[in-house]
């Protein structure tokens with residue numbers, strides 16, 4: 013954001029350092045804060061008159077903004093994850109947890125008594141649905157004010173659905189999520205990877221500050237991010253990814 017103090021004009025830095033690989037990341041565009049994912053279905057909010065600048069790493073392709081780097085949990089809760097959030101992410105409340113619960117239940121049925129953590133699970137709906145299906149499932153969201161952080165080295169499976177695009181600190185978030193895994197544990201997560209941006213990059217529907225989409229990945233950025241912690245990532249499709257160090261018996 014542009015800050016003007018006295019006669020000093022202090023714009024956003026034109027070149028930044030990638031939050032994942034530390035590569036050179038020039039500015040790649042700017043959108044209004046109210047740009048949201050539902051615009052592809054015709055749902056436009058009035059302009060907020062708050063410009064959000066994004067950088068793009070020339071090495072791994074990560075698209076990220078520094079606009080929210082100093083926000084507190086309270087600021088996110090007030091301006092993004094507020095009562096109007098469901099208007100820009102209508103699947104958040106029920107449809108996405110229901111679909112994900114089915115897939116996870118089928119996956120963990122391959123093992124015996126596996127312990128699961130839904131990381132960044134928001135309202136805890138997914139974990140509740142999994143418990144109804146007999147899965148030992150827990151939920152914890154670092155953005156929520158309440159709840160006790162689960163112990164490290166405790167889970168066979170950590171899931172993180174639509175989480176990684178929301179963090180301004182990808183390394184911190186992934187380190188925290190992976191710390192919950194037992195040595196043979198795996199992390200299943202979704203975030204849309206955009207490996208090739210169109211010339212008018214900021215028009216892409218997924219680059220949406222009002223949805224809290226502030227860190228947009230590529231396959232390369234995810235690979236680099238998890239490799240730093242000794243994990244390799246299998247990209248199951250453009251949106252679904254599995255990180256592991258070794259294949260556990262129940263997945264082999």
Ligand SMILES: [Zn+2]
Pocket residue numbers: 030031032033034035069070071072073074233
């Ligand atoms: Zn990078």
